[in-house]
Amino acid sequence: MSILPLPSVLIFGFGAFGRLVAEALAPHLPITVCDPAVAPDSTGYPVVGPEAAGDFDIVLLAVPVPALRLCLEQIAPHLRAGQVVVDVCSVKEGPASLMAALLPADVQILGTHPMFGPQSAAAGLAGARIVLCPLRGQQWRRIAAFMRHVLQMRIVIATPEEHDRHAALTQGLTHLLARAMGDLQPHPMIRTRSFDLIMEGLSMVRHDAPEVYEAVTGGNRHLVPLRVQLAQFLAGGA
Amino acid sequence: MSILPLPSVLIFGFGAFGRLVAEALAPHLPITVCDPAVAPDSTGYPVVGPEAAGDFDIVLLAVPVPALRLCLEQIAPHLRAGQVVVDVCSVKEGPASLMAALLPADVQILGTHPMFGPQSAAAGLAGARIVLCPLRGQQWRRIAAFMRHVLQMRIVIATPEEHDRHAALTQGLTHLLARAMGDLQPHPMIRTRSFDLIMEGLSMVRHDAPEVYEAVTGGNRHLVPLRVQLAQFLAGGA
Structure with a gap:
């Protein structure tokens, strides 16, 4: 004791x-x-x-x-x-x-x-x-x-830097994708298990408070290169 | 009979x-x-x-x-x-x-x-x-x-058009994200349940044959506006 x-x-x-x-x-x-x-x-x-x-x-x-x-x-x-x-x-x-x-x-x-x-x-x-x-x-x-x-x-x-670098991926990108993809209307039948899992993951953060979204996206400098990299991949054709 | x-x-x-x-x-x-x-x-x-x-x-x-x-x-x-x-x-x-x-x-x-x-x-x-x-x-x-x-x-x-329009989202985008994010190395502990679900979904298609990837991404014209829209969102700051 x-x-x-x-x-x-x-x-x-x-x-x-x-x-x-x-x-x-x-x-x-x-x-x-x-x-x-x-x-x-x-x-x-x-x-x-x-x-x-x-x-x-x-x-x-x-x-x-x-x-x-x-x-x-x-x-x-x-x-x-x-x-x-x-x-x-x-x-x-x-x-x-x-x-x-x-x-x-x-x-x-x-x-x-x-x-x-x-x-x-x-x-x-x-x-x-x-x-x-x-x-x-x-x-x-x-x-x-x-x-x-x-x-x-x-x-x-x-360290704060380590945390934010990893959280940019596992938290910031998740919130970004949830906002970007949350309003898309998938067909009830023409869909895959893989897509359903992704949407289930996104739905967990989609309704987080606006200040959480702002903090984990706008407040994390390490998210910038990640979103640029992903945007380039998506825009880039292959 | x-x-x-x-x-x-x-x-x-x-x-x-x-x-x-x-x-x-x-x-x-x-x-x-x-x-x-x-x-x-x-x-x-x-x-x-x-x-x-x-x-x-x-x-x-x-x-x-x-x-x-x-x-x-x-x-x-x-x-x-x-x-x-x-x-x-x-x-x-x-x-x-x-x-x-x-x-x-x-x-x-x-x-x-x-x-x-x-x-x-x-x-x-x-x-x-x-x-x-x-x-x-x-x-x-x-x-x-x-x-x-x-x-x-x-x-x-x-119709083929209906199928491809819906599959662009539920299949094409999934394959794109799997390729774009598949090589990212998340921290084993600094991660969220939401992120884990997304990665589980992506892992289901990540190792599909190259011709499947090529077909569902390059072979679906309806994926183009989706990827442009997502790229713009990611690049856009907000």
Whole structure:
């Protein structure tokens, strides 16, 4: 049994993903929520304002890419040395730069990309994948050990550049094709199993929020050469 | 019990698909094979040369698109009025024109696209889909009834133009993407379920024979606007 005090967690942003994280962590760690958009007594957790951000060991920013800057600006003045700030954005290079620029130098930073969502992790986080990009400080090791051993998650360590380079293919291109091909109307019978599998894959991301699409396509520089290469192949005849 | 004589079938081309058809039909109809490339006593069926093509009620051309012209030229001089010539090419407009041009005017013609192959129909043809393009004559109705009621196949009737327009999307684009994306090396962990489904779909056609790829991409005029549209989307930024 550990005699260390349990780290306290502030979840900033109580949308679908913030709720998922709160539910997964609540059996293990004390959870507090910060979200100006929700009624304080509707979350089931203590609720504080951004000015209380300095009171927690870990500040988890459960907000999408477009909301990150404002969120960082709101909490930055209140943070204290040694705290760990964690983001969950679907791309990593941009958010990593933003966090490095806007957070105090003595605050630790861990970038993450949870490769799951409220649907796929409905039954729990065991087996779910997450990419960790350690950006500043060493506390991430303790967080990774907790994810691996307590939550039984599958951890991938990568730099933001590595993450975005691979995600350009496995995530960015998927979203692009889903948008490009989503409206095509295939014949109900003149079709193949291969085509059906592709459409099933595309349908999984086709209705993702516009800010997710924008982040994983517009916010990933590594997607540019991939889309150029594919466009040339398609335009090129053979 | 029918008192009509069973129609005799000549299968021209004894590759993987010809074998599949022979095996499926042999319990019901007398089968003969014509294929200069196979040893006569290796097929398990009577073997004849192209000059005997006039001796059968149905001549089924189990050859890919690039071999169709030579095949038609070989049998055309030997055909007689009322016979039915059937092709199985993966595109329909080109082969339909070729058959109309090279076959005698009193020979009936049925274009088909079996939407299955030796793998997917290994357990039998029941439930397998086939597109029929009736091109000349009325005997196709008897063949369709046989496919539906005896072989328990699922029949789709279409014009060659309808078939190729739909197949451009469900077949041509699939092959194009398989070739364009097949060599990409995704990260073993930084990937999504959606991406995995797409790659599974692409892998089903990625190793198809080069002549199949050539036929369903280069041989389908309806694929041109689709690939232009997708290329523009990919190149276009948004």
